[in-house]
Amino acid sequence: MVEVAWPVIHATQVEQVIAVFLSREHPHALRITPSQGDKGLDVIVEQADSTYHNFQVKYFATNLNSSQKRQIKKSLASAISLHNDKDSDFDLSLWILTMPWNPTTQQLGWFRQIQTDLACPFSCEWRGLDYVNGLASKYPQVVDYHLGNDKSRLEQRIKDLENFQRLRALAGMPSADSTLVPQDLLTPLAEVVQAINRDDPHYQFSVEAGPYAPPAVSRPGLIASTTIGETQVGPFVTFHVYARYRHATDDRPLPLTIHLNEAALTEMDRAAWQDAIRFGSPVTLAPGSFTLDIDLPGGLGVTNGEGTLRLFASDLQAPQPGPVRWVIVGPASWSVIAEIEVQNGPATRGVAGGIEFEGIDSTGIMTTRTRATPNPNGTFNLNVTISLAPEQELIGLPVAQALQILRFIDAYKPGNRLAFGPRWEPIVRDSAQLIQIDAGSATALISFLTDLNLVSNECGAPASVPNWRELTRQEFLGVRNAARVLAGSTARLEVHESYIAELAKSDIEMLPKGEPVAVTMPTQFELKVAEQKFVLPFTEISFSRITIESSDQTSPDPDRGFIVFRPMEGCEITQSMPYGAEGDDSLE
Known part of the structure; x- marks a missing residue:
């Protein structure tokens, strides 16, 4: 186990290193900046049930004095107050005191007592020196980077060198003796990738090689990609740099300076660049329009670099969890x-x-x-x-x-x-x-769909938007008139040459034949709109001046028959909802 002399390290450095340990352990952990008012929160980790675990980090590495106890109690009280605030977004389920000091029996009793005194509504734990040193052993590269641990890793470096030598030997195998195939590279290449990812505490790397330069695409956690190779020739080797955890760029910043060649930028380029600076929008700069200096980890930094630069959108968070x-x-x-x-x-x-x-x-x-x-x-x-x-x-x-x-x-x-x-x-x-x-x-379309929606509701049949540009004039008028009638108004129908109706034969016999009459009768229409059909409720249709003629058409019902209503000049035809019981198909 790695043991660190925590008592001799500056307090701020202790808390920073422990926070990095926790970020490596929980890559999506959010670290609250104390200067912004942490309200009892330090390093928080969201759980599957949407509650939070809060690691309250303290630098205390020796026996607690009364001032340090007051600080711990104050932090716990602040967390309880935030948890109990109905407007708070943080529902705590576990508060974890984290510091490089193992509690004594008396201190554990005191820790439990302050929870009782404060009526703490969530669970609390004390994770001390053993826990912190366990994280130091799990992430020794964090100790090396932040504390300058002088412990030698000569043996591991010798192993890494052996892996590189094996790769070089494989690449130089004479083709007359054997053929080098991708399978031969599997083990040594995997070991080399493991080696380059061993020591950087903040970032990890992947390597991509081939005859073509890979397209630049956004990937989860990707910070930067750099491709090295002769243009149009290849082969190309691409290194992808990924953040190991949420706050990696806070702990190891990557300074980037881009020098724009204003003469090579179009107006569209300038607008896209301004959007990238202001809002984090994606932008692509073509070769010749810039040079850049960037301090990337792993020796991948560039000075006066040229090529194509793509800055991807930087995802922050969803501004609203729902619609x-x-x-x-x-x-x-x-x-x-x-x-x-x-x-x-x-x-x-x-x-x-x-x-x-x-x-x-x-x-x-x-x-x-x-x-x-x-x-x-x-x-x-x-x-x-x-x-x-x-x-x-x-x-x-x-x-x-x-x-x-x-x-x-x-x-x-x-x-x-x-x-x-x-x-x-x-x-x-x-x-x-x-x-x-x-x-x-879209006033006309809104009017038509409003009428169609009314017809749909009154008929109890769902309606979808038809291709209105392919509808006939009669279909448009049919929807409009049906909606007016169903809304309680009277619709004037267009005069056709004749209307055929099916009635009871007893009613047909009573109708005057050959002389102009005015007729009002109940009827039930089936409205067709493209491929959709709507059976309207019974309505009344009135003819102001028609003649009635017999029809040769026969009904499958022996007690019913067909007649022809032939409108005369000046005939008005209207349709309205009936007054009285629906479903009466006898003539007035």
């Missing part, structure tokens, strides 16, 4: 005109402090980009951009869902305001901002 309400209100009222839900993706942050995140609504029709620029007073200015997919993407969506996004787009125009709020909660009024652009209008 966000996007609400449009009037210029002076908080009455909702239209709203949708937007699911935001991970946010990025630029070195200038700006934050950017993209989102998409539930239909996939609208994508959003929100940029937050910090102000000196700690607030942010928001800039929202929306992009719309081609309207054909609406085809096949449920009508009610399509209407929601169309109404939102229709209301997104100067004069109205855009505000935000958590799902199912009131909008945040301070977030409201005047809309500066007009997103467009």
